[in-house]
Amino acid sequence: MGNKKMTKTMWKPTGLALAAIAVTAAVALAVPSAMAQRDPAYAAARAAGQIGEQPDGYLGFATTPTPAIRALVQDLNIKRKAAYTASAQSTGSTVEQFAFTSGCNLIAQTKAGEKYQTPSGAWKTRDGSPPERDARCP
Amino acid sequence: MIMGASALAGCVQIETPDKPIEINLNINIRQEVVYRLDGDAKKLIEQNSEIF
Numbered sequence: 001m002g003n004k005k006m007t008k009t010m011w012k013p014t015g016l017a018l019a020a021i022a023v024t025a026a027v028a029l030a031v032p033s034a035m036a037q038r039d040p041a042y043a044a045a046r047a048a049g050q051i052g053e054q055p056d057g058y059l060g061f062a063t064t065p066t067p068a069i070r071a072l073v074q075d076l077n078i079k080r081k082a083a084y085t086a087s088a089q090s091t092g093s094t095v096e097q098f099a100f101t102s103g104c105n106l107i108a109q110t111k112a113g114e115k116y117q118t119p120s121g122a123w124k125t126r127d128g129s130p131p132e133r134d135a136r137c138p
Numbered sequence: 139m140i141m142g143a144s145a146l147a148g149c150v151q152i153e154t155p156d157k158p159i160e161i162n163l164n165i166n167i168r169q170e171v172v173y174r175l176d177g178d179a180k181k182l183i184e185q186n187s188e189i190f
Binding site: 038083094098 | 169171173174178183188
């Protein structure tokens with residue numbers, strides 16, 4: 001029985017290849033949608049204004065964090081730094097330059113009620129008006 | 139000791155700052171660089187939305 005099945009598979013390499021492509025495509029489609037979700041604890045801390053976006057491209061604490069929130073932010077900032085480092089290398093820039101440019105965008109993308117840090121270091125709550133950003137931001 | 143102290147009095151003394159000397163990294167981030175990287179930064183944020 002096993003032999004028979006194997007022979008059948010061997011004779012249809014295109015079917016197998018198509019199946020492999022289909023699986024790859026399914027994974028490729030499934031992964032971004034799964035990755036696009038923010039961790040619920042992160043989303044909650046953001047929405048509550050406990051954490052916010054800094055001009056340097058990293059997350060910071062608008063209020064004294066709980067150990068859990070501190071750990072969450074440290075983990076995200078490590079991942080951000082890794083992402084910035086890869087992009088800095090591919091664009092021929094420094095990690096700080098790429099992180100700062102991302103920070104410009106991340107502050108611009110904050111939703112009403114979320115926190116961000118102004119160039120002077122003060123934490124502000126985003127409202128309907130444009131956020132206060134560094135003069136170098138596009 | 140006294141001889142040494144009086145000899146030193148004639149020297150120009152430079153005090154070291156009590157705070158560490160900081161080099162501000164911001165001077166390395168010029169606006170033209172930020173504009174050049176803006177598109178790639180947007181792409182990175184979009185493609186890794188779970189960490190942003």
